[in-house]
Amino acid sequence: MSRYDAIEDPLCYPGTQVLINKADLRDQDELDQFEQLMFLSRAEEELPAGVLDFEHYKTIHHHFFQDVYEWAGEIRRIRTGKGGNWFCYPEYIDREMHKLFAQLADEEHLTGVEDYKLFSARAAYYVAEINAVHPFREGNGRCQLTFLNMLLRNSGVELNEDNLDPKRFMEAMIDSFHDDNRLLAKEIETMIAEVP
Numbered sequence: 001m002s003r004y005d006a007i008e009d010p011l012c013y014p015g016t017q018v019l020i021n022k023a024d025l026r027d028q029d030e031l032d033q034f035e036q037l038m039f040l041s042r043a044e045e046e047l048p049a050g051v052l053d054f055e056h057y058k059t060i061h062h063h064f065f066q067d068v069y070e071w072a073g074e075i076r077r078i079r080t081g082k083g084g085n086w087f088c089y090p091e092y093i094d095r096e097m098h099k100l101f102a103q104l105a106d107e108e109h110l111t112g113v114e115d116y117k118l119f120s121a122r123a124a125y126y127v128a129e130i131n132a133v134h135p136f137r138e139g140n141g142r143c144q145l146t147f148l149n150m151l152l153r154n155s156g157v158e159l160n161e162d163n164l165d166p167k168r169f170m171e172a173m174i175d176s177f178h179d180d181n182r183l184l185a186k187e188i189e190t191m192i193a194e195v196p
């Protein structure tokens, strides 16, 4: 929910950086709270079924944010960045995401990778790439973490989010934007707990 570097966004109330939302909240703090509340209540529900491809990923975003934004589940249409790092231009998002998920399917969604270190390295690669594309206008971080969870569950392991240190994880995400996934892989490794 940290703010974006964005230019002239038709999704925002005119003259503000507040995204137009279904509750018509014009105050950013109030919107942040509402968004998180809706996200958490949808997160309690079963996730939409799918085959972990880009269509599925968009459905998950829609599931989480359908109560807040009309465009939930849709690709971002403007250029955005964070902290001076600009994400994929919107015209290439669809192509890049399809490429990435096809690659993941070729790797059988990592289901055969038994070594935790290797699994963490490959999962870090996919999370980093999805982050660099940043397909949605908002809600990418939460979808990325859900994606990670799904990858792990597919492989019979559980993500222990109690071991997630938000500051360290964010630093790792930023490093990954600059093509160094080592910290992110390490963070993922510390969050893996074997299912009994």
Ligand SMILES: Nc1ncnc2c1ncn2[C@@H]1O[C@H](COP(=O)(O)OP(=O)(O)OP(=O)(O)O)[C@@H](O)[C@H]1O
Pocket: 001, 002, 082, 083, 084, 085, 131, 136, 137, 138, 139, 140, 141, 142, 143, 144, 170, 173, 174, 177
């Ligand atoms: N400077 C940065 N460079 C690259 N990636 C970044 C940077 N800052 C944040 N990110 C990534 O962007 C994500 C946030 O994206 P976005 O705001 O769309 O998601 P969110 O779910 O709304 O927010 P959050 O992840 O903070 O809950 C972070 O979780 C992190 O992975």
